[in-house]
Amino acid sequence: MSSPVQDDNSLGVAAMQTEFEALYVPPNIDPQLLALWIEREEVAIERRQRKAPPPSPREPGRSFVRLFPAYIGIAVMCVAVILGLIQHHETTTILQTACIVFLIYTFIGIFVGMIAERCVKDSVETLLRDIIKRSNQAEQDNL
Numbered sequence: 001m002s003s004p005v006q007d008d009n010s011l012g013v014a015a016m017q018t019e020f021e022a023l024y025v026p027p028n029i030d031p032q033l034l035a036l037w038i039e040r041e042e043v044a045i046e047r048r049q050r051k052a053p054p055p056s057p058r059e060p061g062r063s064f065v066r067l068f069p070a071y072i073g074i075a076v077m078c079v080a081v082i083l084g085l086i087q088h089h090e091t092t093t094i095l096q097t098a099c100i101v102f103l104i105y106t107f108i109g110i111f112v113g114m115i116a117e118r119c120v121k122d123s124v125e126t127l128l129r130d131i132i133k134r135s136n137q138a139e140q141d142n143l
Contacts, residue, residue, distance in 0.1 A: 065113040068112050076105040081095075084097060
């Protein structure tokens with residue numbers, strides 16, 4: 001941990017300096033309390049940094065490959081249950097049909113998610129290429 005150093009400036013305000021930056025503190029605050037507070041803040045920052053895993057550069061958020069199967073599968077399963085109840089089928093038949101439909105449409109959702117992810121990725125890359133191309137042309141025109 002960093003050790004605070006008390007320093008007086010021309011305004012009569014004590015400055016507590018750590019290895020990070022200088023904090024200006026009124027003279028009526030005890031430097032030992034401030035040192036304790038800084039130490040606790042550093043410990044808290046270290047804990048937060050240890051707990052949070054670094055974000056993956058490949059997948060910053062939830063991908064379509066994971067979202068589409070879940071939503072499509074659950075929606076189709078609910079539809080299968082509702083249709084089974086409307087048609088007065090047995091409970092076991094409804095649940096079997098719902099589970100089979102869930103599995104089938106989950107795999108379909110995976111493929112739809114892959115296609116959607118690829119389309120979004122291609123459109124973003126195309127847009128970025130156009131922006132970079134325009135900025136390069138603008139730089140060349142200004143030279």
